[in-house]
Amino acid sequence: MSMPTVNKRHRAFRVMATMAVSVMLAGGPATQAHAADSTRSQQWHLDAMHAENMWRTSTGKGITVAVIDTGVDPNNPDLKGQVLDGKDLAPATRSGDEHTDYDGHGTGMAGLIAGTGAFGGGRGAFGLAPGVKILPIRMPAQNDINGFAGPSYFSRAIRYATDSGAQVINISMGARLNSPELTSAVAYALSHGSLVFAAVGNDGAKDNPVEYPASTPGVVGVAAVGKDLRKTKESGFGHQVDMAAPGEDMVAACGGKTGLCRGHGTSDATAIASASAALIWSKHPEWTNNQVLRVMLNTIGAPTDGSKRNDSIGYGIVRPRIALQDPGDPGPADVYPLPDLAAAASPSAPPRPTEVPSRGADASKDDAAAASAKSDGGNGILWVGLGAGVILLLGGIVASFAVARRRRTNVF
Numbered sequence: 001m002s003m004p005t006v007n008k009r010h011r012a013f014r015v016m017a018t019m020a021v022s023v024m025l026a027g028g029p030a031t032q033a034h035a036a037d038s039t040r041s042q043q044w045h046l047d048a049m050h051a052e053n054m055w056r057t058s059t060g061k062g063i064t065v066a067v068i069d070t071g072v073d074p075n076n077p078d079l080k081g082q083v084l085d086g087k088d089l090a091p092a093t094r095s096g097d098e099h100t101d102y103d104g105h106g107t108g109m110a111g112l113i114a115g116t117g118a119f120g121g122g123r124g125a126f127g128l129a130p131g132v133k134i135l136p137i138r139m140p141a142q143n144d145i146n147g148f149a150g151p152s153y154f155s156r157a158i159r160y161a162t163d164s165g166a167q168v169i170n171i172s173m174g175a176r177l178n179s180p181e182l183t184s185a186v187a188y189a190l191s192h193g194s195l196v197f198a199a200v201g202n203d204g205a206k207d208n209p210v211e212y213p214a215s216t217p218g219v220v221g222v223a224a225v226g227k228d229l230r231k232t233k234e235s236g237f238g239h240q241v242d243m244a245a246p247g248e249d250m251v252a253a254c255g256g257k258t259g260l261c262r263g264h265g266t267s268d269a270t271a272i273a274s275a276s277a278a279l280i281w282s283k284h285p286e287w288t289n290n291q292v293l294r295v296m297l298n299t300i301g302a303p304t305d306g307s308k309r310n311d312s313i314g315y316g317i318v319r320p321r322i323a324l325q326d327p328g329d330p331g332p333a334d335v336y337p338l339p340d341l342a343a344a345a346s347p348s349a350p351p352r353p354t355e356v357p358s359r360g361a362d363a364s365k366d367d368a369a370a371a372s373a374k375s376d377g378g379n380g381i382l383w384v385g386l387g388a389g390v391i392l393l394l395g396g397i398v399a400s401f402a403v404a405r406r407r408r409t410n411v412f
Helices: 044-048 051-055 105-114 150-163 180-191 266-283 289-298 320-325 340-345
Strands: 023-025 064-069 133-138 168-171 173-175 195-199 220-225 243-246 250-253 260-263 389-391 402-404
Touching: 044 051, 044 243, 051 320, 064 105, 064 150, 064 266, 105 133, 105 250, 105 266, 133 150, 150 168, 150 173, 150 180, 168 266, 173 195, 180 195, 195 266, 195 289, 220 266, 243 266, 266 289, 266 320, 289 320
Parallel strands: 064 133, 064 168, 168 195, 195 220, 220 243
Antiparallel strands: 023 173, 250 260, 389 402
8 A cells, every 4th residue: 555745754642532642753844855876775774773784684584573654654665574463553434444544654664673774676675684584563643532541552452562562662652641551561462572662752951851661661762873873862761761862864765756765863773672672582582672772782882971871862873784793692581671670679769879889999991992972961971982891680570770881892
């Protein structure tokens, strides 16, 4: 089925419900990117992440990524053969099904994850994990349901994705309200072996609201960085940020006359984080969700200012290339490596640590190169985009961390 022309792929939308619930697409305005002989050359993030080198080791084959969004068009030339049958949660008044993308946003996220570049005989747009299969789950649109309650629909979508065998669940959307139902759905996904990645939102330069499910315990909250490897101005910040990924000037398969869109935002960053997990999991299918996430964190491009994380990029920028080359010890199979689950289980514990003990005065000496430090709008911590890997070890319900330094020559 054809998809309407899209000039707003990352347009934010909000739906107000009884408790002032705000649901949004976690992305910014987009414009059409014109197909040319070198569409791939416009995808700077794939160059930065050494995608072609990674694809010699893993393309994400054997991994299913659920895209909870506005639908995914399976007839996009760069997504043909990649899109499975999924679930349509939109009301009957919304035409089509999960394969009908009413906004273009969901197709764009699927393109960033699993685009094959097949358009024009291989001149199209690639995803970071072109071997992945996409499970589309279409959410209601802005005016589809009176009193739309975001957490309820996210909960249903997460449970469906889990029961359908999606190892990775991508949610490039958000709501301003959590719920016990949503928390339970995330716990269900984790206990059944899935990982959930969600966008932290694009109002970092405005009121910077806390978005869910990115802030729900057990969800990996993803922020966006630009070509300068710093948090983008729009990217949300705060305790909900666990990691960051490219989210500026992104070109991907979506909709419209050219079948391509150029956009930006934490939506895109979340898709890149999800694709990164798929690459690692495909190489190590015997690993659990906890081990895949732990290796992502072990090999991340981390802050080098003495903190394990900061409110702008979390523990750092995803680096699947390093994870594929030198993953290290994946650790225990049954222990979730981020502290928020343990904190949620202990009422007296803080929701998430924002600072950790310093690694000492010589913490950054091993970095081969560094970007100039910049104070972001969160907790004021300075960060440098190159350097340390972080090993996250969680025992019982109390988080206990150890840091391992690795010499790196670049972030990705």
